[in-house]
Structure formats: structure tokens, C-alpha cells
Amino acid sequence: MNPTNRRVGKPQLLPDVMDMHAHEEGGGEEGAALPSTGEPAGRGAGESLGGAGSPAAAGGKRAPGPAMRALQAVLGFALVVGVSVSVAWAARHYVTHSPRFAVSEIEVRGAKMRPSEALAEEAGIAKGQNVFSVDLDEARARLGKDPWVREVTLARRLPGTVIIQVAEREAVAIVALGDLYLASHTGEIFKRIEPGDPSDLPIITGITPEAVADDRDGVAQSIRRALDLAGDYEHGPLAQRARLQEIHLARDGSTTLVVGGKSPIQLSLGEPPFRKKLDQAVRVMAELDRRGAKAEAIMLDNDTRPDRVVVRMR
Template sequence: MSPRARVAQHGALRAPDESFSLESADYEDPGEEEKAPQGAGSGGPWRKLLAALRLGLGLALVVGTSVSVAYSVRHYALTSPRFSVREVHLIGGKRVAPQQAQDQAGVILGGNVFALDTAVAEKKLLENPWISEARVTRDLPRTLRIEIKEREPAALSVFNERLYLVTADGEPFKALSPGDPADFPLITGASVDGMSRDRARELDRVRVGLEVLEQYGRVPLSKTQPAQEVHLADSGDVTLTAGKEGITFELGKDGYRRKLLMGEQVVAEMRRKGRSPGIVFLDNQAHPERVVVRMR
């Protein structure tokens, strides 16, 4: 049989089997696309840097514009005649005149309302001993308001032979000067040396004198015999002198209200008898109900 006939009889001859050993390192999957290195396709850090630069430039532009606008506004506010001071209103001034307050605050009419440092102006006002509180505000566009609270004197006190105005709290705040009100009772016995040694104690003594004046002011006798002087002894005893005749009430250390009412009764009794008392002793601690009168 010829070879062709054998082929026809047995079908096509198969090629012999072949075996392959594929190393993983040499194998490439033709269906898988090659992966690009991370960040290479998106621009990586360069694109982020560019975005940051753009943001920074944008912020710089905004800040620069804001600063420029703020400078322009400030320049306009400080130079425009629209904000020149035309009026100064003083509120709360009794003894401090408007012009005096204006000068002490450093206010210049026609000056710029924003150029005035209000905090500095308030400090300058507080240098005036009459002024206890001060506030300076702007009422745009052309007005300044000065609000002050003044100290109110309640008595005069002597310190090293100088007269001082004293508040109701016992604080000596101003040496008496020409033009100052002087129609106040006098408190004596306190001293500058006492202030330097123990200021709180000395002020307490002055307050005792003020308390006596307050209590006496509630007694009807004070209307006809006004208080003239309260003396504070080192021992703590208090002496009140009242009226043009100078009636003296020795009050001791406490119970001033009760003693003053007793003194009023004694003076009234003496007057009914046509007599004029000189000194009324109300300081008997052993027998506080007893009153001794020394006639003139």
C-alpha cells in the first residue's frame, strides 16, 4: 500500500506532543496592559505643587487687595474734612467747665475725629483731681462726647496745716485752692504722718468724723447750729463744735446718734432758761445717761 493510501486509511498523522516549561519571570500576559508608574500619568507631585502655587497666589492677591483697600479707607478717614471735629459735648461736668475738659483731653476743634486716641484722652482727664471717671467716645462724623463723673466733697480736713477737700468715703483728693468750694465742716486730728504710717487706719478715723457729721445733720439742732468742726483725738474720742457760738459736744468713742439727741435736749433746756452752754459732756462711759454742762 502506498503512503498516500495509508494516510487516507488512518486519517491525518498527528504531530508529536511537545512539552514546555514556562518560567514566571519570562512570562508576559499579552492581554494585560502595561501599568504606568504611580503618579506618572497624573502629574504626581508637580501637579500638586502647581495647585498649591495657584492657591498661594490667589490668597496673596486677596490679602494684598484687602490691605490696599484698608489703607485707602484709613487714609480717607484721617484726611477727609468730613471727619473734622466740629462739636465737643461734655456730660456730667459741674465744676469742670467744657473748655477745661476739652483742653485736658487734648481735643482740637477742626482736628480729625479719628486722630484722637480716646484712651490717652481719658487718662489725661483723670489727672484732674475733680474727675473720678472719664469716657471719651466719637459721635460720627464730627462730634466727640466727653462723659465724666466728679468727686463730691463732704468736708475739709487738715493735713500738715493744709486744707484738703474730702469725699464722703474719707478720701482727701485735692488741696483747697482759690475758687474751690469751702463751705464745709472741718475735720481735724488726722495727719500726713498717720497716712504714711497706716493709711487705712487714718482714713478710718476721717470716716468716723464724717459719720458724726452725718448723724448730727439728722438732728434738728443742726439747722440752727450747723456743724463747724469735728476733732479726732489720738485716744479715739470725738469732739463736735457747732454754731456761731461754738457749742462743744464731747462725744467720746461711740453711740454718737444717741448722744447728739441728748445734747440737743440739754441745749434746748438751757435756752429756755436763758443760758448759753459752752461745753456739753456726753462721754461718761460709766453713766452714759448723765450729762454735764459747762456754761459760758
């Protein structure tokens, strides 16, 4: 056989080469060489993305976006707040209008100089008033203006009790300042004396209104010193025979006691300390009793010669 007449078969091409030739022979159609996806022909790109579990496959409902979720949260919060406000308003209306919380008792503790009814009235608290409508701060401020009240606390005890706890000032002396005033053990001049106030107290004289206005603390210190002297006298033997009536404070710092009843005796003590002078007064008065003499004044104010005592007879 002539080698030139031998029929040569079409050469076998590898798959990649065949695909390439198919692309060249297809006239440039881009989809001819794409691998098959297994999807039916003609399905759009959007349809091919939707799987069986997608929102579109579940009936066309789409998940709410961020704005919708925020709106839902705001509406939910507003609903909760609205319900809470309504419940709070209803509760407040109930407790402030229910007869169950009407004031049925006003309990006053610690008051001796002021009647309980007067303190309750002064505080602006009355039975039948709603217990929650009582302004405790205002009541405390009003009672604080009472000169007898040193401290005050108020409290509610449900359903209908208001408690007023007071600590009163104690009057231990009367201070003569033109008018008569009461003074406490701290030396505080706290009120003008009125009917019903204690009057069976030592009287402190010699203090002027001008001194109180200029130096209130200094006056309080002088009153405390006078009260200390009064305490020493009351605990000594002289108090058993001659009651203390007056303590006179002179401007130069000297002190004079007026003791006794219908025939009082002046004890001029000069400046402190006073205890030795009071002991000396006891001895002088005992000697006067032995002699049957009556003294009008006993001067124990010679600080340079403390052993020297001058007696002015009646």
C-alpha cells in the same frame, strides 16, 4: 491495493497545535504568534497608547503638574491679598484725611466741678482734629489724673463727635492737715482745696499727715465715722439753731463737735455711740435757753456716768 502504497494525507492539527508549530518554524521571531491588535503595522508603543481623547490627541497640551498648580494658587492668593491691602490702605487714608471726619463737637457729660472746655483740653482733644486720630485710651488716662474725676469713659460718634462721660467725686468735708484738703463720702482725701472749690463744708481736725502716710485706710474709716456723726447732727433739732462747723477727732478716739456761729459751743461727746448723747445735748441746751444762760462747752463724755453732764459757762 497494497496497503503500503496507500497515500496518507497530512494530519489535520488543532489551531493551538498549529500556532505552536508556526512558532517553532518561525526561527524564534517573537511577534509571529502574537494575536493581532487591529492596529496598523509599524505604530510605536507610545502611539498605540494614545486614544482619541488623550491630551496628545487634543493638540499636544498636557495637564499642569502639582507644582504648577501650587504656583498658580500662590500667585492667585498673592493677587487677592495685594488688592485687599490696597483697598484697606485707600480706605484708611480716606477716613484719616477727609474733612468729613474732623472733630466738630466735643460733648462732655456729668461734669459739674470742671468746665467742659477744661476737660477737653486736659484730654488732649481739639476741634478740627481727625476723629480717628484721637487716642481714647490716652485721653482716658490723662483725665484719670484729674482729682475731681472718679470715672471716665470716651467714645466716638461719627462723623465728627467725641463724647466724654465723667463721674466726679463729691466733696463733703474739709480735712485740716496743715493745709486744707477735700474729702469724699468714702473718706478719701482727694485734693488740696483751691480757689473755686467748695468751702462751706464741715471741717475735720485732729488727723495728722503722719497718720495719713502710715494708715490711709484707718484714716478713711475715721473720716467716715465723723461724716456719719455729721449726718446725725444735721438731721437732728440742734442743726436748726446751731450750724455744725467742726468735728475734732482726738488720738484717744474721743470726738468733739464745734457748733454755732459767732459764739460757738463745744460738744464733747467722747466715744461712740453718739445719738443718745446728741439727744441729751438737745435737752441741756433747751434748759440753758430757759435760764437765759450761755454755755461755752457741754461735756457729755462721761461714759461711766452718762447721765452726768458738765457745762462750762461763758
